[in-house]
Amino acid sequence: MNPMPINPVNRVLRRTGRTARAVGALAVFAVTAAGVSAAGVTAAQAAAAFPNTVVPVPVSEVASGATYTLTSATTVSSDVTGIGDYLAGILRTSTGYPITETTGTGSGSIALELTGAPTTVGAEGYVLTSTATGVVIQANQAAGLFHGVQTLLQLMPPAVMSPSVAAGPWTVPGGTITDYPRFEHRGAMLDVARHFFTVAQVERYIDEIALYKIDYLHLHLTDDQGWRIAINSWPNLATVGGSTEVGGGAGGYYTQADYSAIVAYAQTRYVTIVPEIDSPGHTNAALASYASLNCNGVAPALYTGTNVGFSSLCVPLALTYTFFDQVVGEIAALTPGPYIHIGGDEASSTTASDYATFEGKAQNIVASHGKTVVGWHNISTTALLPSTVLQFWDTTTSNSSVAAAAASGSKVIMSPANHAYLDMKYNRKIKLGQTWAGLIDVDTAYGWDPGNYLTGVGESSVAGVEAPLWTETILTSADIDYMAFPRLPAIAELGWSPWSTHNQTTFTQRLGAQGPRWKDMGVNYYQSTQVTWPPGS
Numbered sequence: 057m058n059p060m061p062i063n064p065v066n067r068v069l070r071r072t073g074r075t076a077r078a079v080g081a082l083a084v085f086a087v088t089a090a091g092v093s094a095a096g097v098t099a100a101q102a103a104a105a106f107p108n109t110v111v112p113v114p115v116s117e118v119a120s121g122a123t124y125t126l127t128s129a130t131t132v133s134s135d136v137t138g139i140g141d142y143l144a145g146i147l148r149t150s151t152g153y154p155i156t157e158t159t160g161t162g163s164g165s166i167a168l169e170l171t172g173a174p175t176t177v178g179a180e181g182y183v184l185t186s187t188a189t190g191v192v193i194q195a196n197q198a199a200g201l202f203h204g205v206q207t208l209l210q211l212m213p214p215a216v217m218s219p220s221v222a223a224g225p226w227t228v229p230g231g232t233i234t235d236y237p238r239f240e241h242r243g244a245m246l247d248v249a250r251h252f253f254t255v256a257q258v259e260r261y262i263d264e265i266a267l268y269k270i271d272y273l274h275l276h277l278t279d280d281q282g283w284r285i286a287i288n289s290w291p292n293l294a295t296v297g298g299s300t301e302v303g304g305g306a307g308g309y310y311t312q313a314d315y316s317a318i319v320a321y322a323q324t325r326y327v328t329i330v331p332e333i334d335s336p337g338h339t340n341a342a343l344a345s346y347a348s349l350n351c352n353g354v355a356p357a358l359y360t361g362t363n364v365g366f367s368s369l370c371v372p373l374a375l376t377y378t379f380f381d382q383v384v385g386e387i388a389a390l391t392p393g394p395y396i397h398i399g400g401d402e403a404s405s406t407t408a409s410d411y412a413t414f415e416g417k418a419q420n421i422v423a424s425h426g427k428t429v430v431g432w433h434n435i436s437t438t439a440l441l442p443s444t445v446l447q448f449w450d451t452t453t454s455n456s457s458v459a460a461a462a463a464s465g466s467k468v469i470m471s472p473a474n475h476a477y478l479d480m481k482y483n484r485k486i487k488l489g490q491t492w493a494g495l496i497d498v499d500t501a502y503g504w505d506p507g508n509y510l511t512g513v514g515e516s517s518v519a520g521v522e523a524p525l526w527t528e529t530i531l532t533s534a535d536i537d538y539m540a541f542p543r544l545p546a547i548a549e550l551g552w553s554p555w556s557t558h559n560q561t562t563f564t565q566r567l568g569a570q571g572p573r574w575k576d577m578g579v580n581y582y583q584s585t586q587v588t589w590p591p592g593s
């Protein structure tokens with residue numbers, strides 16, 4: 057299938073001239089401490105009127121009853137030009153209105169402002185205020201404005217996401233939303249090693265995950281079946297190691313310019329790329345590319361099957377560390393984000409002592425390039441740098457070495473495979489996916505508390521959540537969509553929303569509200585029977 061961008065207009069950075077139209081200050085209508093607004097609506101009535109459509113559910117929503125309706129005169133102003141362009145582009149495409157962009161803080165009928173937000177909403181939070189005359193989103197930083205824009209779009213009729221002009225009215229329910237994340241780290245992972253996905257396909261996924269306030273995309277760039285990024289000092293990695301994939305297809309790799317394009321695109325969606333070089337196991341593609349990296353000096357054949365645990369870098373060999381240092385150095389130089397993921401999973405062909413030796417050296421190499429290590433939780437059996445972040449992927453709820461690391465101050469990203477793995481089947485009838493960690497429908501994806509899941513790893517040790525999508529059985533963007541939606545939004549909500557809001561019933565209602573949006577966007581989602589999908593889904 058040819059991947060289609062979700063909304064081509066999103067990508068057009070369009071600047072328009074300043075227009076004279078300015079909108080006056082919006083009326084204040086906050087519900088008072090006594091629970092009665094200026095308009096005489098009680099908090100209970102107001103809250104009941106607020107639509108249950110936003111995923112992840114915001115920290116606080118107070119309805120005022122005063123709906124704003126976009127018109128052909130609606131304007132957008134933004135203190136961050138790119139975010140104003142992003143919003144105006146989506147609105148123009150579906151409403152058909154000109155949606156002129158005005159300059160000057162607060163000048164638009166929809167105003168995105170880097171002023172006025174309380175410090176309590178932090179770097180990623182926002183306050184959205186909608187009245188009869190317009191909408192104001194206030195944040196402390198650009199990421200907060202971007203997240204507020206996602207909430208605004210989810211408050212509007214689903215057809216706002218349509219790639220062509222659709223019918224209004226284009227309403228925004230009146231009220232105030234105050235919102236900020238529970239965890240800083242809300243990730244998705246795409247395995248581009250088992251099957252290769254093009255830059256356009258990765259950008260499409262970035263567009264999709266950003267709708268749910270996901271802020272990290274972990275790219276699993278290397279594995280037994282493929283090496284997917286060009287390394288100038290080791291060119292065969294890409295040209296040989298990237299030349300096939302699971303099933304024997306042509307594979308592929310990103311040039312460094314391609315990778316930089318993905319990083320830059322992700323930045324426009326407030327998503328940070330976390331590159332993974334899996335090691336010392338999952339390295340057959342590298343070992344097949346250079347005989348000199350092998351202990352016996354013989355390159356193995358390229359591998360196109362789906363077994364794991366059979367390959368290992370040669371830990372006693374000095375060249376292994378030259379290799380790892382140069383690879384990490386080149387990738388670090390292309391990666392503005394703080395993390396490099398060193399893998400460390402399923403190294404069953406590496407002895408325990410070699411494994412500990414390698415993980416010690418690998419962490420120091422990453423640190424020497426100014427980056428923070430993320431590793432699969434298996435590395436917690438070895439000595440960790442204080443800053444190393446663990447990614448828990450097992451199906452158990454206790455792990456003594458992870459708990460010990462947490463007690464020593466390590467942070468943990470939670471990806472329990474039996475809840476968060478997007479490559480697990482929804483049920484046995486599904487063609488795509490695997491079953492080793494269990495079947496995962498919406499209730500299972502949503503039904504766990506990342507801050508109180510792993511014994512000895514409490515809320516303060518949890519960096520956040522990540523939903524990995526391994527791609528042994530995943531070949532197309534339609535396949536990615538099918539496995540990620542509707543489960544990825546469940547993981548996104550666990551990462552963003554306070555645990556006090558956790559409610560399976562209201563969550564599945566809000567999830568159902570996404571169905572018509574996905575339909576309009578061409579997202580090939582799975583219609584779980586646990587969700588009541590409204591008309592138009």
Ligand code: TNX
Nearest residue numbers: 364401402432449479490526
């Ligand atoms: C386990 S979980 C793996 C991957 C596979 C995945 C398939 C983990 C860190 N490693 O190598 O692709 O299972 O579900």
